[in-house]
Structure formats: C-alpha cells, structure tokens
Amino acid sequence: xxxxxxxxxxxxxxxxxxxxxxxxxxxxxxxxxxxxxxxxxxxxxxxxxxxxxxxxxxxxxxxxxxxxxxxxxxxxxxxxxxxxxxxxxxxxxxxxxxxxxxxxxxxxxxxxxxxxxxxxxxxxxxxxxxxxxxxxxxxxxxxxxxxxxxxxxxxxxxxxxx
Amino acid sequence: xxxxxxxxxxxxxxxxxxxxxxxxxxxxxxxxxxxxxxxxxxxxxxxxxxxxxxxxxxxxxxxxxxxxxxxxxxxxxxxxxxxxxxxxxxxxxxxxxxxxxxxxxxxxxxxxxxxxxxxxxxxxxxxxxxxxxxxxxxxxxxxxxxxxxxxxxxxxxxxxxxxxxxxxxxxxxxxxxxxxxxxxxxxxxxxxxxxxxxxxxxxxxxxxxxxxxxxxxxxxxxxxxxxxxxxxxxxxxxxxxxxxxxxxxxxxxxxxxxxxxxxxxxxxxxxxxxxxxxxxxxxxxxxxxxxxxxxxxxxxxxxxxxxxxxxxxxxxxxxxxxxxxxxxxxxxxxxxxxxxxxxxxxxxxxxxxxxxxxxxxxxxxxxxxxxxxxxxxxxxxxxxxxxxxxxxxxxxxxxxxxxxxxxxxxxxxxxxxxxxxxxxxxxxxxxxxxxxxxxxxxxxxxxxxxxxxxxxxxxxxxxxxxxxxxxxxxxxxxxxxxxxxxxxxxxxxxxxxxxxxxxxxxxxxxxxxxxxxxxxxxxxxxxxxxxxxxxxxxxxxxxxxxxxxxxxxxxxxxxxxxxxxxxxxxxxxxxxxxxxxxxxxxxxxxxxxxxxxxxxxxxxxxxxxxxxxxxxxxxxxxxxxxxxxxxxxxxxxxxxxxxxxxxxxxxxxxxxxxxxxx
Numbered sequence: 108x109x110x111x112x113x114x115x116x117x118x119x120x121x122x123x124x125x126x127x128x129x130x131x132x133x134x135x136x137x138x139x140x141x142x143x144x145x146x147x148x149x150x151x152x153x154x155x156x157x158x159x160x161x162x163x164x165x166x167x168x169x170x171x172x173x174x175x176x177x178x179x180x181x182x183x184x185x186x187x188x189x190x191x192x193x194x195x196x197x198x199x200x201x202x203x204x205x206x207x208x209x210x211x212x213x214x215x216x217x218x219x220x221x222x223x224x225x226x227x228x229x230x231x232x233x234x235x236x237x238x239x240x241x242x243x244x245x246x247x248x249x250x251x252x253x254x255x256x257x258x259x260x261x262x263x264x265x266x267x268x269x
Numbered sequence: 270x271x272x273x274x275x276x277x278x279x280x281x282x283x284x285x286x287x288x289x290x291x292x293x294x295x296x297x298x299x300x301x302x303x304x305x306x307x308x309x310x311x312x313x314x315x316x317x318x319x320x321x322x323x324x325x326x327x328x329x330x331x332x333x334x335x336x337x338x339x340x341x342x343x344x345x346x347x348x349x350x351x352x353x354x355x356x357x358x359x360x361x362x363x364x365x366x367x368x369x370x371x372x373x374x375x376x377x378x379x380x381x382x383x384x385x386x387x388x389x390x391x392x393x394x395x396x397x398x399x400x401x402x403x404x405x406x407x408x409x410x411x412x413x414x415x416x417x418x419x420x421x422x423x424x425x426x427x428x429x430x431x432x433x434x435x436x437x438x439x440x441x442x443x444x445x446x447x448x449x450x451x452x453x454x455x456x457x458x459x460x461x462x463x464x465x466x467x468x469x470x471x472x473x474x475x476x477x478x479x480x481x482x483x484x485x486x487x488x489x490x491x492x493x494x495x496x497x498x499x500x501x502x503x504x505x506x507x508x509x510x511x512x513x514x515x516x517x518x519x520x521x522x523x524x525x526x527x528x529x530x531x532x533x534x535x536x537x538x539x540x541x542x543x544x545x546x547x548x549x550x551x552x553x554x555x556x557x558x559x560x561x562x563x564x565x566x567x568x569x570x571x572x573x574x575x576x577x578x579x580x581x582x583x584x585x586x587x588x589x590x591x592x593x594x595x596x597x598x599x600x601x602x603x604x605x606x607x608x609x610x611x612x613x614x615x616x617x618x619x620x621x622x623x624x625x626x627x628x629x630x631x632x633x634x635x636x637x638x639x640x641x642x643x644x645x646x647x648x649x650x651x652x653x654x655x656x657x658x659x660x661x662x663x664x665x666x667x668x669x670x671x672x673x674x675x676x677x678x679x680x681x682x683x684x685x686x687x688x689x690x691x692x693x694x695x696x697x698x699x700x701x702x703x704x705x706x707x708x709x710x711x712x713x714x715x716x717x718x719x720x721x722x723x724x725x726x727x728x729x730x731x732x733x734x735x736x737x738x739x740x741x742x743x744x745x746x747x748x749x750x751x752x753x754x755x756x757x758x759x760x761x762x763x764x765x766x767x768x769x770x771x772x773x774x775x776x777x778x779x780x781x782x783x784x785x786x787x788x789x790x791x792x793x794x795x796x797x798x799x800x801x802x803x804x805x806x807x808x809x810x811x812x813x814x815x816x817x818x819x820x821x822x823x824x825x826x827x828x829x830x831x832x833x834x835x836x837x838x839x840x841x842x843x844x845x846x847x848x849x850x851x852x853x854x855x856x857x858x859x860x861x862x863x864x865x866x867x868x869x870x871x872x873x874x875x876x877x878x879x880x881x882x883x884x885x886x887x888x889x890x891x892x893x894x895x896x897x898x899x900x901x902x903x904x905x906x907x908x909x910x911x912x913x914x915x916x917x918x919x920x921x922x923x924x925x926x927x928x929x930x931x
Contacts (some may be wrong), residue, residue: 167793
C-alpha cells in the first residue's frame with residue numbers, strides 16, 4: 108500500500124483538462140481518482156489509479172487536505188468534484204406520484220432539477236439520521252445533507268421514502 | 270488514523286462475552302441464577318451431552334408454565350412503567366364512576382324526578398317552583414359532561430397504552446434475540462429458521478395483543494361490572510337475581526371453549542412456522558428452484574402449506590364464533606327475563622315504578638358489552654398466552670456452552686494446540702470423532718485431510734468451542750479452551766470457511782466485523798492483503814457500499830476475499846481455514862492463496878482442504894477417516910507410507926491429469 112503526498116507525487120493538469128501525475132519518476136497520464144470512503148470520509152484515502160483497462164492503483168492519498176496544498180490540491184479536488192458531482196438539495200418544490208414513479212422538482216446548489224425515482228425501490232440511501240442520498244432512474248445522485256434544514260412541509264413530502 | 274469503525278447498526282445482540290451482571294439482567298428471565306449458569310469443571314466429564322437441551326418447550330421447565338404464570342411474567346415487563354399505569358388506573362376508575370352515573374341520570378332522574386315533575390328535584394337543585402325545563406337543561410348538560418369525560422379519560426388511556434406497549438414489545442424482541450445469541454450452534458441447527466423467525470417477529474407482538482386490545486378494556490369494565498351488580502341489588506334484589514342467574518352457564522361455556530382454543534392456536538402456530546420456513550426456502554433457494562424449473566411444484570407446495578394456515582384460522586374462528594353465539598343467546602335471554610319479570614312487578618304495583626324498571630334495564634344493558642368483551646378477550650387471551658409460552662421457552666433455554674465463571678485471559682497467546690483423546694458426537698451414542706489425539710506447535714501449519722463426513726470440520730469447531738467436547742479435552746497453550754472467556758478465545762481463534770457470510774452493512778463494517786474499532790487504514794490494509802481492495806474500489810461507493818441482504822450482491826470470490834480480510838484484521842494467533850478456496854475459480858483461488866500465505870505467517874494454522882495440492886506447504890498432515898486419525902506425518906512421509914493419503918493424492922492427480930490441469 109503506497110501512500111502518496113506532495114513530496115512523492117507531482118500533479119499536473121493537461122490543456123485538455125486531464126490529470127497527469129509523476130510518482131518515483133514515472134509519469135502516469137490521465138489518472139483516475141477514486142474515493143474509497145465517498146460518504147464517510149470523502150477527502151481521506153483517495154485511490155489514484157491508472158487509466159488502463161485494469162485501472163491499477165498507483166497509490167493512496169491518506170488525507171487530501173493535509174498531504175497536498177495549493178494548485179495540486181485544487182486540481183485533485185476539482186477532479187474529484189467532477190467525478191462525484193452530486194447536487195445538494197436545498198428545497199423540495201414538489202413530489203408527484205404517478206404510475207409507480209415519483210417525480211421530484213427540487214432546488215439545488217446547481218439550480219432547479221427535475222428527476223424521477225421508482226416509488227417502490229430504495230432510491231433513498233440514509234447515510235445518517237439526517238443525511239440522505241437520492242439516486243434517480245438514470246443513476247444521478249442528489250444529496251440532502253441535513254433533513255432538519257428542510258421545512259416541515261418539505262419533510263412531509265419525503266416522509267413516505269424515509 | 271483516528272477514525273474508528275463502529276459496530277454495524279441494526280445488529281444488536283452481540284452477546285457480551287463476560288456474561289451479564291445481575292443488575293443488568295432483564296425482567297422476565299427466570300430460572301438461571303449465575304451460580305447455575307456457570308458450572309465448574311466438575312460438571313464436564315459427565316459423558317454425552319444432551320443435544321436437545323436448548324430446544325425449548327418440549328424439554329424445559331417452560332413446558333409447565335401455565336397461562337397465569339405467563340401473564341405474571343409478562344406483567345413484570347410493565348414494571349418500569351408503574352407511574353403511567355397508576356395514571357391509567359385512575360382513568361379506569363373515573364370511567365367506571367361515569368358509567369355508573371349515566372344510567373341514573375337518564376333513568377331515575379329523567380323519568381321519576383323531572384318528567385314525573387317531582388318538586389324534590391327542584392329543591393335539590395335550588396330552583397324556584399315549576400322550573401322543570403331548567404332542571405331538564407341542567408340534566409342534559411350533566412349527561413353531556415359525563416359522556417365527554419368518559420371519552421377524555423379513554424383517550425388518556427389509549428395514549429398511555431400506546432406509549433408503553435411498543436416499548437414492552439421492543440424489550441421482549443430484544444430479549445429473545447439476546448437469548449438466541451447465547452445459545453449454541455446446535456440450537457440453530459435443530460430449530461427451523463421459520464419457527465425462530467416467527468418467534469421474534471410474530472410471537473413477541475402477539476404476546477402483547479391481549480394487553481393492548483383487551484386488558485385496558487377489561488380493567489375499565491371489571492369495576493363497572495362490580496358496581497353495576499351492587500347497584501342492581503340495591504335497586505331491586507329480585508330483578509338482580511334474575512339478571513345474574515345465567516352467569517354460571519356462561520362461565521361453563523367459556524371454559525370449555527378456552528381449552529379447545531389453546532389446541533387450535535398451537536395448530537395455527539405450527540402452520541405459520543411451516544409457511545415462514547417455506548418462504549425462506551423459496552426466497553433463498555430461488556436459483557435452484559428456477560434452474561430446475563420447479564416453480565409450479567413450489568407454488569402447489571406453498572398452496573398446501575397456506576391451506577393449512579387457512580384451515581387452522583377457520584377452526585379458531587368457528588370455535589370463537591360458537592362462544593360469541595352462546596354469549597349473545599344468553600344475553601338476549603337475560604334481557605327478556607328482566608323485562609318480563611320487571612313488567613310483571615310493575616303491573617302488580619309491587620313498589621316498582623316504570624322509571625325504576627327503565628333504570629334497572631339500563632344497568633342490565635350495560636352488562637351486555639362486558640359479556641361480549643369477555644367472549645372476544647378469551648380469544649386474544651389464548652392467542653397471547655400461547656405465544657408467551659413459546660417466547661419464554663427461548664428466553665429460558667439454557668445455553669449448552671457456558672462461559673467459565675472465572676475466565677482466564679493470558680497476556681500472550683502463543684498458539685500451541687493440544688487435542689487430548691477427544692470423542693464427540695452430535696447425537697448421543699453416535700460419535701463423529703473418536704479418541705482424537707493431536708498436538709500442534711505454535712506457528713506451524715497443519716493440514717487436515719479426509720473424505721467428506723470424516724469429521725474434519727467438527728474437529729475445528731471444537732477448538733473454537735462452537736460445540737462442547739464430550740470426552741477428553743482441548744487446550745491452547747496448556748489452558749483448557751473451556752477456561753477462556755468467549756471473547757479471548759474467539760479473538761485468538763479465527764476461521765475462514767467455505768460458507769462466507771456477509772452481513773447487512775457497508776463493506777468496511779463487514780471487514781471490521783471482528784474488530785469494530787479498526788481504523789480506515791487498517792481496513793484498507795486488510796483488504797489489500799486479501800486481494801479485495803481493487804474490486805472494492807471499482808464499486809461506486811467503495812468501502813461505503815452497502816452489501817448483504819438488502820444491498821449490492823457480491824460474487825463467491827468477492828465474499829471469500831472480504832471474509833479473509835476480516836480474518837486478517839482480526840489478527841488471530843490460531844487461524845482455521847476450512848475449505849477456504851473450494852468455492853472459487855482458479856484465478857481467484859490463486860489470489861486468495863497468496864493472501865493466505867501472508868495470513869499464516871507467524872501464526873498456528875489448521876487448514877482443511879480437499880484439493881491436496883494446496884497443503885504442500887503444511888508442516889504436518891493428519892488424515893482422518895471415520896472419526897479417527899489414521900495417518901499423520903509430513904507430505905513426503907505420508908506419500909512414502911502409501912496409505913490413505915497416497916491413495917487420495919493418486920486419485921486427485923489422475924483426475925486432474927485427465928482434465929489437463931496438472
């Protein structure tokens with residue numbers, strides 16, 4: 108298990124927006140970042156992987172915030188945010204049930220979104236008593252970081268799924 | 270590295286290895302004082318154990334628990350809620366008083382005082398002469414207030430009841446689950462899954478059914494019944510005697526039907542147990558059902574079992590409808606007798622007025638719902654007490670394997686194993702292992718070889734005390750395994766078997782199952798060593814992926830690698846590999862063998878394998894046949910002996926050569 112940090116891994120962003128890293132003199136192009144604990148510790152133990160078919164692991168970043176700084180951290184953070192893009196729901200505008208599907212209209216930090224889930228499937232993943240991830244029919248994910256921050260009217264709309 | 274992994278939620282009942290101090294023992298658990306629960310060594314060499322000991326009602330003292338004993342034990346679960354119960358008691362009393370007052374208001378006061386224009390009532394109400402309309406208004410208000418008060422008090426009862434009963438059910442369910450956790454493997458193998466699930470899911474709720482639906486009502490009605498009878502005798506003892514003359518007949522009918530009810534509810538439980546087992550079989554074995562195209566046969570078979578449940582339910586309903594019918598008939602007879610005899614008295618002007626008769630008849634009418642309640646309550650009573658007997662049979666079951674009262678916790682485990690002349694069988698008189706004598710030095714790897722059913726798995730199960738040795742003893746580092754605490758023993762002896770089990774929870778929680786406090790780094794390191802890290806990273810939620818019953822499905826190889834990671838993280842001094850690679854493909858086996866090669870370093874390893882080539886690295890091999898060690902020595906020595914091992918080796922080499930594998 109190879110632990111990576113700013114002293115043994117150089118990070119570089121290509122003109123096309125890909126990430127290349129250099130570890131022990133070897134350059135790995137177009138690497139992939141994988142959060143090993145995406146919900147419980149999104150910035151800990153980031154797996155840096157090659158872009159080959161087997162997606163072999165180059166190493167693990169123990170703590171992104173501690174082990175990298177400045178531009179390298181920003182590049183890695185940006186790559187992770189693209190890969191794990193999850194709009195955060197700030198307001199539940201409406202939930203309509205029709206023909207076995209539930210249609211949501213929500214306001215998120217990325218604007219208003221409309222999505223659908225199958226009503227009888229477990230589209231709601233409770234990460235804690237108050238934190239919820241919703242996965243829609245197209246496998247897009249939406250996060251409600253704190254159910255208590257929704258109004259009681261909004262929570263009532265979600266009661267049936269929780 | 271300070272983030273710890275905690276125990277998986279929703280999986281209570283990890284039985285405390287150190288036992289439960291008396292102060293923490295839960296209510297309702299009887300007959301198991303600590304002195305009896307932790308027998309000393311002298312009780313051990315007493316010959317074959319009793320395999321049926323943990324099986325509950327048939328053999329235990331519980332079989333003799335009467336309905337009233339059950340009622341008393343269930344009542345103990347309500348002890349923590351005494352203040353709420355006292356409040357409920359007052360509300361019952363209030364309802365009884367209001368119920369008594371109401372017939373007097375709408376009978377005697379209305380007819381004989383106000384409508385009869387009796388001036389005494391105006392004097393009593395301090396109203397001027399002739400104001401009977403005002404008196405009537407006041408009476409109506411009093412009647413309305415009485416009814417409202419009854420409603421309010423009943424609402425309070427329902428609220429308190431709804432607050433207490435779910436907590437009692439929860440406690441009962443937890444206690445059943447906890448008690449099950451203390452029982453040995455033998456109990457689980459000898460009880461059908463369906464029956465056990467019914468006990469937790471259905472019986473615990475059924476037990477409290479009588480308390481939720483009927484007891485509050487009965488408590489309200491009993492004081493009302495007594496007061497009604499007293500008032501009836503005060504009003505007119507002759508009419509009262511007529512009203513109550515048929516009660517002994519009712520009691521007889523009731524007792525007869527209750528006896529039959531017990532039998533019928535047991536029959537329904539058996540049918541329900543069958544249906545749960547059938548469902549369990551079909552859901553877990555769906556692949557086999559479908560691959561052999563047996564859906565229609567299973568549907569027919571399910572229909573038969575379902576029919577049994579229906580028949581049992583119909584028989585119960587018929588029985589209790591008979592009770593209801595008898596009650597309704599007697600109720601009508603009583604009403605008829607009271608009206609006939611009362612009217613005769615009014616006609617004869619024997620100091621009885623019409624209003625007096627109306628009041629009396631109202632009290633008689635008040636008896637009717639009480640009788641109907643008795644009929645309905647008897648059904649729930651039988652059902653609840655029937656379930657209670659089954660629930661307590663689990664709670665009272667004596668664990669076959671008990672922890673020593675003074676467990677030993679050595680500072681350092683070296684991992685030497687001494688199996689001294691061990692004989693063991695699952696059934697009395699049919700030993701599976703006979704006079705086994707085996708000694709393993711710390712850090713060595715021992716391969717155990719033998720045909721299926723030879724007793725290899727039984728032997729390793731005895732080392733980690735999943736079963737109890739009957740004759741002889743097993744010692745680790747010179748200490749009898751029965752002297753270790755369960756926690757100490759299981760922390761130092763880990764098993765990776767062919768049957769891997771993934772619990773409902775995240776991948777990380779599953780790996781950290783034997784070490785709930787493991788850090789993320791420890792979990793990842795274990796997964797890397799078990800060749801599991803790469804496939805875990807390919808899952809969208811990585812180590813946070815929910816797996817198990819309601820989560821993502823894992824392949825056999827993935828499950829096996831997670832179970833190896835679990836064993837690596839547990840870091841035991843003694844590792845048991847029971848056909849750890851039998852269920853995986855060659856490539857996965859190679860990866861797993863690599864992990865195992867790491868895992869067995871610096872620890873004592875017992876490895877059972879049918880594929881004999883995997884045991885080439887073993888320091889020593891033993892061959893078991895028909896429960897006895899028939900050969901032992903190194904790989905080369907056994908081959909030179911040209912005995913059972915050499916024969917098995919030859920068979921395998923020939924078979925593999927024919928398939929072009931070796």
